[in-house]
Amino acid sequence: MRSSIATVCISGSLGDKLTAIADAGFDGYELFELDLVTSRLSPEEVVSRSADLGLSIDLYQPFRDFEGVTSDTLALNLRRAEHKFALMNRLGIDTMLLCSNVGTATLPGDAVAIDQLGALAALAETNGVRIAYEALAWGKFVSTYDHAWDLVKQVDHPALGVCLDSFHILSRGSDLETIATIPGEKIFFCQLADAPLMNLDVLSWSRHYRLFPGEGSWDLADFVARIVHAGYQGPLSLEVFNDVFRQGDPWVTARDARRSLVVLEDAARAARLPAPAVVVSGAAPAPALLTGLPAVDASRGFSFIELQPGAGTAVDVALTQLGFTPRGRHQRKNAELWSQNEVHVIVNHDLAGVQPRVAALGFEVTDVQRASARAVALRSHLLPRDRATDEDVLDGILAPDGTEVYFSERDGEAPSWLGEFGPADPAEAPASAALPPTGITHVDHVALVQPWQRADEAVLFYQSILGLVVSDGLDLAGEAGLVRSRSLVTADRGIRLALNVTPLQPGATDVYPNHVALHTDDLVATVTALRARGARLLPIPQNYYDDLDARLDLGSEVITTLRAHEILFDRDERGDFLHVYTMPVGQFFCEIVQRTGDYDGYGAANAPVRLAAQRAEERQHHTD
Amino acid sequence: MRSSIATVCISGSLGDKLTAIADAGFDGYELFELDLVTSRLSPEEVVSRSADLGLSIDLYQPFRDFEGVTSDTLALNLRRAEHKFALMNRLGIDTMLLCSNVGTATLPGDAVAIDQLGALAALAETNGVRIAYEALAWGKFVSTYDHAWDLVKQVDHPALGVCLDSFHILSRGSDLETIATIPGEKIFFCQLADAPLMNLDVLSWSRHYRLFPGEGSWDLADFVARIVHAGYQGPLSLEVFNDVFRQGDPWVTARDARRSLVVLEDAARAARLPAPAVVVSGAAPAPALLTGLPAVDASRGFSFIELQPGAGTAVDVALTQLGFTPRGRHQRKNAELWSQNEVHVIVNHDLAGVQPRVAALGFEVTDVQRASARAVALRSHLLPRDRATDEDVLDGILAPDGTEVYFSERDGEAPSWLGEFGPADPAEAPASAALPPTGITHVDHVALVQPWQRADEAVLFYQSILGLVVSDGLDLAGEAGLVRSRSLVTADRGIRLALNVTPLQPGATDVYPNHVALHTDDLVATVTALRARGARLLPIPQNYYDDLDARLDLGSEVITTLRAHEILFDRDERGDFLHVYTMPVGQFFCEIVQRTGDYDGYGAANAPVRLAAQRAEERQHHTD
Known part of the structure; x- marks a missing residue:
């Protein structure tokens, strides 16, 4: 599958990050907003730099604190979104990550969220882009992926899908069976991070201790196999916030990241899924999408x-x-x-x-x-x-x-x-x-x-x-x-x-x-x-x-x-x-x-x- | 009040630690068992070195996994205790810290614990030493200080008292009113540590992130005021496990530690206690024990x-x-x-x-x-x-x-x-x-x-x-x-x-x-x-x-x-x-x-x- 990585994973200026990501063999990247805001490169320069390096820009992220708000705040939020959609058009990015509201949500209940997500989807469609909605594990009203999917399903708009992030899903110990019920084409994006098992508040855990797949404790092969099985065909993308990686050599971190994805694809290919409880999606298992690795047997010491x-x-x-x-x-x-x-x-x-x-x-x-x-x-x-x-x-x-x-x-x-x-x-x-x-x-x-x-x-x-x-x-x-x-x-x-x-x-x-x-x-x-x-x-x-x-x-x-x-x-x-x-x-x-x-x-x-x-x-x- | 610090707080060999502790102006120290076990100094050499430095040895610590066990294990534990009492006699230490059982307790119920703590107290008395029982916040059957005090009260033996450790008490958010009900002479020891507010499992929090008073988030002045008010007259002792201090210069850490106790005493002296719900102890407030500091007013910028x-x-x-x-x-x-x-x-x-x-x-x-x-x-x-x-x-x-x-x-x-x-x-x-x-x-x-x-x-x-x-x-x-x-x-x-x-x-x-x-x-x-x-x-x-x-x-x-x-x-x-x-x-x-x-x-x-x-x-x- 295509490989991608969020620019926030590694250190350096945006220019350094892109070069390191390309050198490590990634196909594309998620553009972290702050990396653009702090950069002297104009959006157009980012596009041409990416093209020169052979990198696609797979996601603009993150857009925060949107839904579950009063109508006054909604108007400001839609204004903010429209600015970002215009920017995405300058950057040629078609998908924006929307995180479930943490800070400004005051109106609970799915009806409000469905209404406001629908308005955003309509605005996105007008601007030729789409929204990948992700439940943050510490979201105020929406904090699980099945809840996010349920809202997306009810909005039922072509410009709105879900983003499945292994951290937010596995850190909450969510049941993974629901993944099989999401049509692959509604999974707009897949973000991957491993983590050590910790009994820490999930926000700090997420912001400081994420690891690349294979460096932590989770069974990400099973996670990826389920998403591929559901019919997802987008990139497998790494989004890892780690205090140490943030200050390391970007080339070393990017190569380490790429290695982790290669191993993960191999392991996901070999993973055997349990018989799903319900399969709504018609997609067949698609191991053909996943690339394998030559085996090694070092048991002789x-x-x-x-x-x-x-x-x-x-x-x-x-x-x-x-x-x-x-x-x-x-x-x-x-x-x-x-x-x-x-x-x-x-x-x-x-x-x-x-x-x-x-x-x-x-x-x-x-x-x-x-x-x-x-x-x-x-x-x-x-x-x-x-x-x-x-x-x-x-x-x-x-x-x-x-x-x-x-x-x-x-x-x-x-x-x-x-x-x-x-x-x-x-x-x-x-x-x-x-x-x-x-x-x-x-x-x-x-x-x-x-x-x-x-x-x-x-x-x-x-x-x-x-x-x-x-x-x-x-x-x-x-x-x-x-x-x-x-x-x-x-x-x-x-x-x-x-x-x-x-x-x-x-x-x-x-x-x-x-x-x-x-x-x-x-x-x-x-x-x-x-x-x-x-x-x-x-x-x-x-x-x-x-x-x-x-x-x-x-x-x-x-x-x-x-x-x-x-x-x-x-x-x-x-x-x-x-x-x-x-x-x-x-x-x-x-x-x-x-x-x-x-x-x-x-x-x-x-x-x-x-x-x-x-x-x-x-x-x-x-x-x- | 007399000041003390656990050797585990700082880095270096036991010899270096003692010199640094003396140079920082402490009156005594808690001897952490592993610091002795890893040292080439014999117990007698530790005694003479301490005397030369003008330091008293206030506590031998820790003794673990004692109570709530089967009779076979009890026999082994009493054998182990007797070895340690003999060692304490060589060291001239009169008090041993006993942590509530974390690892080997299999028999719940206060009756077993009271019986076994009584046996230990009797053995301690025979050997001329005494036991300060401390509830670890993650103890298996005993994890709060009021529970530990209740057991000590029921054992009712002169060689058994409690150790009050601010970390274990404040990390659990325990009600502090019970402190006033403990007779001062049954508070055998007082250990102090501050900590940042964290939502981390309490064991990791305790082992890696403790801080000296004033460097974290707790109101330790109130804590100390309550203990002094209860009639405690022993040393105020610091027990801080911190990954950074463990690797710092022992002289710098010891001086920082000493500074924190000076500030804390001053603040405790000024602390106003709420009227206690119940006062069993006859001791009057004893601010005279606490040393004040000259004030500073830097509000002019x-x-x-x-x-x-x-x-x-x-x-x-x-x-x-x-x-x-x-x-x-x-x-x-x-x-x-x-x-x-x-x-x-x-x-x-x-x-x-x-x-x-x-x-x-x-x-x-x-x-x-x-x-x-x-x-x-x-x-x-x-x-x-x-x-x-x-x-x-x-x-x-x-x-x-x-x-x-x-x-x-x-x-x-x-x-x-x-x-x-x-x-x-x-x-x-x-x-x-x-x-x-x-x-x-x-x-x-x-x-x-x-x-x-x-x-x-x-x-x-x-x-x-x-x-x-x-x-x-x-x-x-x-x-x-x-x-x-x-x-x-x-x-x-x-x-x-x-x-x-x-x-x-x-x-x-x-x-x-x-x-x-x-x-x-x-x-x-x-x-x-x-x-x-x-x-x-x-x-x-x-x-x-x-x-x-x-x-x-x-x-x-x-x-x-x-x-x-x-x-x-x-x-x-x-x-x-x-x-x-x-x-x-x-x-x-x-x-x-x-x-x-x-x-x-x-x-x-x-x-x-x-x-x-x-x-x-x-x-x-x-x-x-």
Whole structure:
């Protein structure tokens, strides 16, 4: 279907907004009145600019506080409407959004509203335009879409239809069955916004916290499927008021918005509608209108972790202590592969940068080409990459947090890229070969720090590119502020990604570096081996074990063991979680975890302890 | 009364928090459990550190999820409590906060709760401590303070009393009359927090948006007066969970917190309680416990505006264009006074800095010494200032936004500091003397940009130092994000201050410089004179006047006049507001306004137009 977006969704001048909207691949836009009022562009210049950019102007919005008024006010309102219709004609816009009256309505009762909406429709028809009537969730007399539709039906004028906005409908928990009873040609417009579930007054919720589809909590695929099913053929248009997007880079926001619509169309196409209670509209389901996406299956998990080693040998030392051994050198690049059971770490010396950091994540998918085609359809650009003819096809894209994301396949038992690496240099065999194995089996999860202004975008990115689902979200109390965390997973938990949003302060991302969590089946043995190999683990305050003892009746032996090894402990109904942390190496650190039973979390209760301990180490380091 | 604060209110390690709390002048603190658990300090080290700092530890908090449980869970809970009592003995803390059960309560009915609270009280007594029971607003079976008090009364044990927390009581809109029926000695603790009025679920509201007294919307003076009246003699303690304070500088937050308690005590002392319905407690009103503050009367308005001129002569040019004339040179400083009617501007060349900016505001008070004493009592430091023996006493303090605030008196008709200025140099008589007067009469308001992380502190600062009241708050839509604005005024509107909080992005304060709004009785004449004097005013888009014409039926003549002079227009029920803006001079600009009738706003509806026009000028400037 045609895609559209309201100019109010993004920041910048009207000229910037239009360019960003066009660059993101939208077909058209809704012109938000204030964006025109504040612009130096004349209506005629807006028209020619839009034409140059290949954008249609799909809606003029909003017209407010019209119906349910006294006759004096009605006369003023019709005068106001006529001015706006003249302006719409200059702009070549055929549809105006009319919001149900919030501020000036004094006369209740449908009869007044029907009469006054009829007068407006007649005036619109005279001026060659039409009115899409929308029930605001906080409208004074009209606040539900079925009420708005009932009024439109009774007015029965060709220039009057409804606008269905997912926010106003879903925020009120309205029954969606009525949508099927609206003839498609009377649905003049469809506005889409997602939102987090909040128990906030609906006006503030609407004005500050809307999100693009897929970034919030609603089932918009079902919503869109119902509207298409009703026969609507207009554009799917985003109308998202969000404090963060309002101040972000308009190009980034517009691309994020476009991505959300692509995912939504795909999901709506796949959505199965329940058998409608009543179908008045004769229109058949029209999935043909909706565009699908190539599928991705990333359930096989992490294929590799690529590190930028920075200056010095800290990364090599850390990997050795963790029990990794060098397995091969890249045939053309200055990169080395370190492996241990199913964990592959690539140390890429071609990556410049003083600080060691996690530069890239490899994900194993069943079909790299399909995954890449999906990413491109989702408005990601494939990263340029040197490829020799015999080199594995390894497509990559850039995540909003700067991490590179690569897709790879499996070739029999081995990752298909393994052939890029020659044998390890025997001269480099580490002296640690004789040390006890650490027993690390696989990557449990990766935690990535997100810049606050791109956190919602990141959730949509990882969800849509890799087909992950959001499993939960929570706030962690750090010494320097709350860290918002959201976890994305595959159904079988082959991938777990924790996206952590840091507090809004300069340099905060330095305080919370990314981390890679590795699994072991016996953490006490692993910790013993790590220490034997010279690893230093994050010291845990004694007060923690006193509190743990008070909270959970684990028995003094268990407490003594945990305390001796400085292991953190968490328990839910399904199992236990034991974990320790290595000291940071530049911009990342490792966690070693042991899950028992079906424990499905990340030890969030211990996060404040970990964050405070890391800050204490930092302070000590600075005063050393 | 003794002052206290919960460690959870501020950021940093436990050690940092204690130092900041002591430096701010608190008498003691509530130890938040997680702050101890995450600390490397042993309980004994916490005790000695507190003693060194002169701080008492007034409360151990919180103990959760205790009552209303099965007997198995009760046994675990009593075990947990005993561990905590032992810890409290190590810490020398005699009172523990018990929150009503939220998570684990399964057995409703007061009988179970009374039985189990009794068991806890007995165990507490054995261990030499006592329990302050607090109803959380979202408690499962106990969520109101009168219910909690009823249970405590029925348990009737010396080791069990209530904790009254303003948040939990006021957020539920509970009737406060019951407070007077609680014997003072059964009020074991009093926790104070303010909050903005929000229609948000009470848990999120409580965890993220609490404010220090005076920064929110509640009448805490009445609340405290009632508690003191009931005979409570313990500390007044702040417990404020706020996402911004959690990440701020702990010293700044602690001083802000202390200031809020000083103001609150003063206000509580002055509060008049309604005659209580029932008074069970025999305690007499005890205002003697409450400390008062020296009064301030700033109703006489702005005394002067001090500008840092920066490099070049832009400020002199702008002042001349605005119709100001040089009136005198400071006798010792390199500063010049420019005046026009009641407006005095001091251009201080001793202030270094390349960019012109508003450096200081002078406020005329009835008694400088009393105003200064008040500021000092409010934990402000008087600015060091060179004073010659014949120089007027002009005390100043630094506001959170970096503006210097000075108090001055009046000496007959003239400001008392006027004598510091000698006559103007006749050689400097401006060539503009022959130009038409601009008719500027007085300062209408000053708008100061606030860094987002100090905005709540700034509201408290200006309110308490100058005795202003908050008149309203709103969000303005700028191109680069929403600007939150709050206005502070004196009752007679002699002072109007608009505090604008910019979006959370680096450098945002540069986009919205401070501004000074000057009043005229005839804006059209003033604009004509300004242009004749060579002033350039902010260009307003033509689209604005088309929209104004559509919105308000002002008649084509008025629209033509406004359009010709590029004057912005607003109207409310009480009057009209006309305004124009000068081009920025470095970090500030001027607004010229005309109020008619009793219009009491600031033309907020036009703010997006102004902000967009300023951004457009900036972009043009950058591309020029």
